[in-house]
Amino acid sequence: MIQLRTIASRTHSVSGGRVARGFHGGIVPLRTEVASDHRVNNPVGKRGKPFVKKLAISLSSAALSGIVAFSLAPPALAESTHAGRAGAPTTVSADAGRPVAAAYTRAQKLKRLGQLTGESQVSQTDWFNTRVKWQNGSNKYGFDWNTDGCSGVTDNPVGFHFWESCARHDFGYRNYKKLHAFSHANKKHVDKAFFADMTRQCNGQWGKTSIERKACRKVAKKYYDAVVTLGHL
Incomplete structure (x- = not known):
């Protein structure tokens, strides 16, 4: 009490394959295709196309799993995405x-x-x-x-x-x-x-x-x- 003073003198890797991250950091294993010839690491050419297509599908699945995880988030997390909504104050x-x-x-x-x-x-x-x-x-x-x-x-x-x-x-x-x-x-x-x-x-x-x-x-x-x-x- 100041006034009284006056008075008183005062990207991750997992064993066995590559992984991707979902929306909340969830790790989703990517499917990898093992080719029978030396062009397994080459995503172009005739033999590379199926690999690229399957890889794209796996990545899409990773993103989808992230979205699902977000939609199932607890109410407190969901509310935090509406900080600007009118009405009761948001913490x-x-x-x-x-x-x-x-x-x-x-x-x-x-x-x-x-x-x-x-x-x-x-x-x-x-x-x-x-x-x-x-x-x-x-x-x-x-x-x-x-x-x-x-x-x-x-x-x-x-x-x-x-x-x-x-x-x-x-x-x-x-x-x-x-x-x-x-x-x-x-x-x-x-x-x-x-x-x-x-x-x-x-x-x-x-x-x-x-x-x-x-x-x-x-x-x-x-x-x-x-x-x-x-x-x-």
Whole structure:
């Protein structure tokens, strides 16, 4: 949280014959004709014509087998050939099968961002689960998940864990800015969620006394006031 830093002084061969590749790299053996004379390697002339004809048939069979394999491909592969189709966004697979950002519109991204940065416990849980998916390689909306926690101040004031609250606050700021939508209203939306997250932590962390919880809420209010005043920096 950059804003808090300010406050705290802040072609293959197979044994026995030649092969060809189908559409998906499938290896298809080519039929070879063994002639009874020395012109077996000469594809022209009277004796060469049957060989050329049969070779062409074998190659056609190889291509056909590739087409059949393509038509029987799983739905995920078939869908990838229609990336430009209107309607639901399509996910493109990276080299290692790692999904990358789908073609969501700016409006769709903003809507999803709003859902992930709300004040409620449901929104906080949604954000947490989505972050886990990102850690496992899924980032459908292309959000920026980088964070430096509660930079400039402690992540664990009076023994309460505020790192996650600070990380979600960072997430909101970074992505509204990335989408050029860091308006006063959206900043306020993210700041209020930050305060709600910290307050829930103060009230719900296990093993704390009422005095400790009260002290935690005071610190949470200071953190919140700081981002309200200086969070735009």
